[in-house]
Amino acid sequence: MPKPFAQWGFGRRQISIAIVAVVALAMVIGVYIQQSLSSIARDLPVTLLDQERDAEVLIREMANLAWAIEFWRSEPGETNRERVRQRLGVATQRAEYLRTNYNLDNLVGAAGMYAVARPALQDLERWFEDGAMGHAAGSASAMWLMQSRARDAEVRLIALLGEGRDSARALLRAQEARLDRFSLGVAVLTAFAAMLVLGLVLLLFRQRHILELKEDAETTLVAAKRTAEEANRAKSDFLANMSHELRTPLNAIIGFSTMIKDEMLGPVGQPRYRDYAGDIHASGEHLLSIISDILDLSKVEAGKLELADDEFEADEVMRAAIRLVREKAEANRLSLILRPLDQRVRLYADRRAILQIVINLLSNAVKFTERGSVELSGGLTPEGGFILRVRDTGIGMTPAQLAKVLEPFYQVQNALTREQPGTGLGLPLVDRLVRLHDGQLRIESQQGFGTTASVELPASRVMRNG
Numbered sequence: 362m363p364k365p366f367a368q369w370g371f372g373r374r375q376i377s378i379a380i381v382a383v384v385a386l387a388m389v390i391g392v393y394i395q396q397s398l399s400s401i402a403r404d405l406p407v408t409l410l411d412q413e414r415d416a417e418v419l420i421r422e423m424a425n426l427a428w429a430i431e432f433w434r435s436e437p438g439e440t441n442r443e444r445v446r447q448r449l450g451v452a453t454q455r456a457e458y459l460r461t462n463y464n465l466d467n468l469v470g471a472a473g474m475y476a477v478a479r480p481a482l483q484d485l486e487r488w489f490e491d492g493a494m495g496h497a498a499g500s501a502s503a504m505w506l507m508q509s510r511a512r513d514a515e516v517r518l519i520a521l522l523g524e525g526r527d528s529a530r531a532l533l534r535a536q537e538a539r540l541d542r543f544s545l546g547v548a549v550l551t552a553f554a555a556m557l558v559l560g561l562v563l564l565l566f567r568q569r570h571i572l573e574l575k576e577d578a579e580t581t582l583v584a585a586k587r588t589a590e591e592a593n594r595a596k597s598d599f600l601a602n603m604s605h606e607l608r609t610p611l612n613a614i615i616g617f618s619t620m621i622k623d624e625m626l627g628p629v630g631q632p633r634y635r636d637y638a639g640d641i642h643a644s645g646e647h648l649l650s651i652i653s654d655i656l657d658l659s660k661v662e663a664g665k666l667e668l669a670d671d672e673f674e675a676d677e678v679m680r681a682a683i684r685l686v687r688e689k690a691e692a693n694r695l696s697l698i699l700r701p702l703d704q705r706v707r708l709y710a711d712r713r714a715i716l717q718i719v720i721n722l723l724s725n726a727v728k729f730t731e732r733g734s735v736e737l738s739g740g741l742t743p744e745g746g747f748i749l750r751v752r753d754t755g756i757g758m759t760p761a762q763l764a765k766v767l768e769p770f771y772q773v774q775n776a777l778t779r780e781q782p783g784t785g786l787g788l789p790l791v792d793r794l795v796r797l798h799d800g801q802l803r804i805e806s807q808q809g810f811g812t813t814a815s816v817e818l819p820a821s822r823v824m825r826n827g
Contacts (some may be wrong), residue, residue: 420522426451426511429448430504434501471525519607611645668714671709677749703740706741709824718793722816723735729753750814750815751814754810754811795816798818
């Protein structure tokens with residue numbers, strides 16, 4: 362039998378040493394990876410809890426500042442004024458602490474909270490010393506403006522903390538999945554080491570070309586494993602950072618453009634700059650709505666969107682939706698009609714989701730109606746459920762278009778739609794939200810004669826004693 366290892370200058374002693382070294386190295390690598398995974402599993406939740414605690418401290422200090430300003434308003438005096446100065450300093454320290462300790466990462470939305478808190482505190486410091494918007498420092502009007510600014514920042518920080526907690530939960534779930542995959546990798550590595558040892562023993566009695574084939578196979582396996590891990594890591598990082606990277610700067614753009622547009626800190630000077638700020642604000646709102654639709658649809662498709670069910674009046678949501686769409690309808694010279702309900706109806710559902718459903722349907726109807734009217738009506742069904750209808754006199758759809766209208770990113774192609782902005786996510790998102798409520802969306806349309814969209818909620822969503 363040929364002895365290929367002898368041809369290379371290797372004896373059985375050297376091969377045995379190599380086998381022992383390979384086994385030891387595999388064990389060391391396996392233990393190191395396992396310890397690293399355990400450390401990540403322990404440290405990540407602690408980091409999240411620390412950041413959430415510090416974010417809550419910042420919110421509490423902002424609330425204390427607002428209360429100090431209110432007390433100063435009710436009882437003007439140097440003592441209360443000094444208390445406000447102290448609370449300003451403490452709140453500023455907490456905001457800077459959040460920034461310097463967490464590098465504005467996305468674990469609990471530190472960047473978004475700092476972007477809200479820091480400008481508010483800078484305004485309050487300036488208004489405290491120099492007065493606000495033409496009102497003298499320490500005047501009742503200036504103190505009222507300071508209190509309003511502090512309360513507004515507090516409310517926005519609380520909302521951002523809620524979003525941050527959602528992101529933290531998602532991050533923990535993603536980290537758990539990654540840990541599972543890495544644990545599987547350790548098992549694969551151990552199995553691979555065992556196979557390698559067996560292969561080396563067998564190769565003592567095999568030809569040289571068999572060893573070469575084995576080495577080629579190992580090289581290919583390692584390369585494929587590395588490629589798969591890099592692709593999976595890139596996808597995970599993208600999903601984890603998308604919400605923060607897109608929403609945080611957009612919120613800043615919208616917030617600051619609103620301040621410029623409304624001249625909150627004084628006259629802009631050039632009227633055209635104020636118009637430009639309005640254009641920036643409108644574009645930011647539009648882009649944020651598109652991003653929100655994409656993320657909401659992704660959450661629904663992934664089964665991660667949870668409903669916040671509560672009791673509310675059906676006609677109150679209908680009136681709110683009409684108010685939000687009326688300006689666009691008037692700009693298009695359309696009649697926007699709300700048909701009052703025949704009786705009081707209380708729903709048990711996610712109010713925000715129901716409002717989004719009605720707004721999306723109304724906006725869609727207004728967008729594709731050149732002349733005539735858009736009508737919103739509702740009522741109880743014979744089965745005890747509740748049905749909402751949005752009827753328009755717009756362009757309508759062909760049967761082929763109607764069959765595809767609930768597909769994400771599909772847009773009816775004609776001269777009118779090409780002039781209208783949109784991503785084709787409105788109706789698909791409505792359909793998913795309705796189905797989450799165990800309801801059904803029906804669309805009836807005829808080209809040139811308008812469209813009627815009906816949302817039917819089951820009887821379980823209607824309060825019997827409403």
